[in-house]
Amino acid sequence: MRLLMIGPPGSGKGTQAERIAAHFGVEHISSGDLLRQHVAGGTSIGRAVEERMNRGDLVPDGIVMDMLRRPVEAATRRGGYVLDGFPRTVEQAEAAYLVARELGAAVRIALYLEVSDRELVRRMRARGRMAGRADDSDEVINHRLEVFTERTAPLIDYYARRECLVRVDGDRPVDEVTAAAIAGLREARSQLDG
Numbered sequence: 001m002r003l004l005m006i007g008p009p010g011s012g013k014g015t016q017a018e019r020i021a022a023h024f025g026v027e028h029i030s031s032g033d034l035l036r037q038h039v040a041g042g043t044s045i046g047r048a049v050e051e052r053m054n055r056g057d058l059v060p061d062g063i064v065m066d067m068l069r070r071p072v073e074a075a076t077r078r079g080g081y082v083l084d085g086f087p088r089t090v091e092q093a094e095a096a097y098l099v100a101r102e103l104g105a106a107v108r109i110a111l112y113l114e115v116s117d118r119e120l121v122r123r124m125r126a127r128g129r130m131a132g133r134a135d136d137s138d139e140v141i142n143h144r145l146e147v148f149t150e151r152t153a154p155l156i157d158y159y160a161r162r163e164c165l166v167r168v169d170g171d172r173p174v175d176e177v178t179a180a181a182i183a184g185l186r187e188a189r190s191q192l193d194g
């Protein structure tokens with residue numbers, strides 16, 4: 001299983017990626033979590049990305065690609081991955097495909113979580129109050145949603161044209177979303193293995 005998650009901020013990519021990875025016995029790799037670990041650890045990567053992340057802007061492609069290369073290769077050797085937060089743009093998807101194909105690590109299925117803007121804002125505001133993530137303020141939430149629409153949403157067509165997109169209604173309780181995602185992935189996988 002080599003899967004990536006697409007969805008707007010707050011759509012449940014992290015929540016579902018963890019469950020799906022556990023279900024299929026593969027690793028969950030989150031670009032956002034790895035970047036936040038760098039920020040918390042004060043590493044050179046962390047210092048380079050902190051301001052952009054706090055503003056809700058994407059960080060430079062080169063940083064993300066270098067950071068993910070080893071974990072993705074290692075996970076591929078161990079049976080696969082669920083990648084959450086990458087790619088964020090068609091450019092990232094194309095660059096990653098060229099590298100990953102040579103390693104036999106290219107993604108096979110993309111899972112798109114569809115959630116209404118109203119519910120996204122509700123979830124991120126709630127988390128902002130509880131967990132205090134720096135990018136969960138109202139102003140930054142709005143900007144993150146704009147960045148998704150402009151930069152990331154074109155990936156939905158990109159993967160649909162490659163016939164490897166699974167769409168799931170993410171506007172439901174967590175367990176229902178997980179069940180629908182796993183059912184959709186099983187079907188997509190059996191079609192691919194055909």
Ligand code: AP5
Binds near residue numbers: 008016123127173
């Ligand atoms: P990233 O960490 O990827 O953040 P994001 O896309 O903004 O997504 P979130 O983590 O907010 O939401 P999620 O979809 O994972 O949902 P979650 O499960 O957490 O990226 C952060 C930043 O890093 C970016 O802005 C950028 O700066 C940088 N970055 C990362 N990758 C990059 C890349 N490839 N290129 C360039 N820059 C990059 O759930 C959200 C909340 O809702 C939680 O509280 C959860 O408990 C709750 N929830 C989840 N599902 C449900 C449900 N079904 N019902 C009710 N509540 C739910």
